[in-house]
Amino acid sequence: MSVTRVHNFSISLDGFGTGEGLSLDAPFGHAGERLHEWMFATRFWGEMVGQPGGGHGVDNAFAQQHGPGIGAEIMGAGKYGYPGWHKDPEWQGWWGPNPPFHTPTFVLTHHTREPIDMAGGTTFYFLDTSPAEALKAAREAAGELDIRIGGGVTVVRDFLAARLIDHMHVVVVPILLGRGVRLWDGLEGIEEDYQIEATASPSGVTHLTFTRSVR
């Protein structure tokens, strides 16, 4: 049975999934790359960017679950591009000609455009619709495989609020951003739907996994 999954979703100790002041030059605003340094140090990341090396520890064990079994991704406009990307007809996302998705990838945006075929199996589709409708489209594209809810923060939060996430991997990074976009706002009580495990990593981050306990 196809499930919806969130992977490698990093937040600060104070719950921010991105900082303030997002721009083309600062995709995570004042947070910089601090939320993702744990991931850059993994073998998973090294392989993705073509650099040998990287840790094989618990951070890698979690991180490398990002790809296998996924048949489609859903992401928000804020993950696809910088504020204002929709005014640039040439914009094709942050990831270069071969994005690390390798599946149909549905971008939720009020500024739709024609699908874009990228190398490596990624095709970007642009939808102006609800989480539930986007999930329907992604399920059709993914067949038996799972759907990754790719973020950013608002999209993960919207899917959680709509009770559409089956498995979620959140990584709590021990920094205090103070400002930005919060993951947890408006989600009182959702822990009742999940079994939650915490795994502390020697790197300093804590991996939280949410597994839906009632279907």
Next chain:
Amino acid sequence: MSVTRVHNFSISLDGFGTGEGLSLDAPFGHAGERLHEWMFATRFWGEMVGQPGGGHGVDNAFAQQHGPGIGAEIMGAGKYGYPGWHKDPEWQGWWGPNPPFHTPTFVLTHHTREPIDMAGGTTFYFLDTSPAEALKAAREAAGELDIRIGGGVTVVRDFLAARLIDHMHVVVVPILLGRGVRLWDGLEGIEEDYQIEATASPSGVTHLTFTRSVR
């Protein structure tokens, strides 16, 4: 050297140290006792309330550090009593005749009153002053021993903002309260002063320790 310490300070995954709607009947508001169930299950708690039993695991190992080496506590008005306690001349705190502090205990409040001697070594002193001044008074009372910053949320946050906390033990409970009083507001960047460790407990909570790295 006497240091300031915070112990057993529980917050929800979304960072609330207490809920909404605090009252005499609901000291933590809609949070109820959910933030502290991990502690009630420890041997530390059992001994404090005179009930045998309780776990000897990692939760207890952390919890029992609450008392040893402490020579004074500083707490806020909201830990000492329910909203409006200052209108009750008979109010002597939540803890009965023998409170679990056993030291001079300084209550920060705009509604001061005469000191109250309780059994077991606790004396409540009431101060209407700043964190730094309160700490000075507590240090005089504590001698060589450490000062515990006892909470509630606002007091811990104020002492953190004033850079007056040397060691902090925060317990993240995997629930989403959605509303209440946040610990982390306005504390951007304070992680730079600390070495932070995370320890996941089989009980589901995560123990975070902050140890000041620069004096």
